[in-house]
Amino acid sequence: MREIEAQVRVCRLCKLSRTRTNAVPGEGDYRAEVMFIGEGPGYHEDRQGRPFVGNAGDFLNELLEIAGLSRPSVFITNVVKCRPPNNRDPEPDEIGACSGYLDRQIALINPRIIVTLGRFSMARFFPGERISQIHGMARVIDGRMCVAMYHPAAGLHQASLADIIRSDFRKLPLFIEQARKMLTQAVQADDGQPAADGGDVQALATDEPLKTSDTAETEEIVQAPEAAQTKRSKREKSDSDYKQLNFFDL
Ligand code: URA
Numbered sequence: 001m002r003e004i005e006a007q008v009r010v011c012r013l014c015k016l017s018r019t020r021t022n023a024v025p026g027e028g029d030y031r032a033e034v035m036f037i038g039e040g041p042g043y044h045e046d047r048q049g050r051p052f053v054g055n056a057g058d059f060l061n062e063l064l065e066i067a068g069l070s071r072p073s074v075f076i077t078n079v080v081k082c083r084p085p086n087n088r089d090p091e092p093d094e095i096g097a098c099s100g101y102l103d104r105q106i107a108l109i110n111p112r113i114i115v116t117l118g119r120f121s122m123a124r125f126f127p128g129e130r131i132s133q134i135h136g137m138a139r140v141i142d143g144r145m146c147v148a149m150y151h152p153a154a155g156l157h158q159a160s161l162a163d164i165i166r167s168d169f170r171k172l173p174l175f176i177e178q179a180r181k182m183l184t185q186a187v188q189a190d191d192g193q194p195a196a197d198g199g200d201v202q203a204l205a206t207d208e209p210l211k212t213s214d215t216a217e218t219e220e221i222v223q224a225p226e227a228a229q230t231k232r233s234k235r236e237k238s239d240s241d242y243k244q245l246n247f248f249d250l
C-alpha cells in the first residue's frame, strides 16, 4: 500500500497531474472491512493530500457516525486521485488512467463491503444504473457486497437529499452483518460444513436471467427475508424492477 501511495504522489499518467497541488491516494485501515470510494479530491483535499477533509468530508464523518463506523477503521479513497480543475467531473481518460491504483488498493485491502459515493464511483461497479434508482441498495459482485450511495456533497447542495442519504447510511450496519454472514457461509462451504444459520441468507428466486456485464460479475443474490417483506409494500415498483437485476435492499 505504501508503494501504491508513493507512486500516486508522483504519478503523471494523466493530465490531472499538471494542475494538482497534492495527489490524494486515500487513507484508513489497510485491512478495513468497509471501503468507501468517492469521486475525486476537491479544493481542500488537493491542499492537504487527504480524502474528504472539506465540507463533504464533514458530512461523510456524520454519516460514518450514523453507520456506527469510526473513520480510522474504514478505508477512504477516490476514483481519481488528483483534483479535476474547478471540481469538474473526472473525464473517462482520467478515470481509465487512474483505475489501476484503485484496482490494486481493492485487491490489497480486500474489503467485505465497497460503498460507492456518487455516480462516477457507482459506474465502475454498477454500470448502466442510475443513482436515483439504486441508492441505498446492494449487490454481490465478485463475492463482495457493493452498496451504492449518493455522494455526500449531493446532500450539501440539496437539503431534501441529506435525510435520504442519512437513512441510506443507517442501513449500512445491516449490510455489514449480511456481508459477514456471507463470509462465514463461504468459509463453511469450503470446509464442507453446513452453515450454522443457513436459513438467514436466502437465494432470491427469479425467473429472469442474471444480469452480468463485462466489468462486473454478479455471483449471488441474497436478501434478508424479514426485512424484504416490509420493504416490498413500500417499494413495489423498484422491487419488481430491480429484483431481476439482483439488487437487494434491507
Ligand atoms: N469529494 C470526493 O469525491 N472525494 C473527496 O475526497 C472529497 C470530496
Ligand code: SF4
Pocket (backbone or CB within 6 Å): 008, 011, 012, 013, 014, 015, 016, 017, 023, 080, 081, 082, 094, 097, 098
Ligand atoms: Fe495519476 Fe490518477 Fe493523478 Fe491521473 S489522477 S495523474 S492517473 S494519480
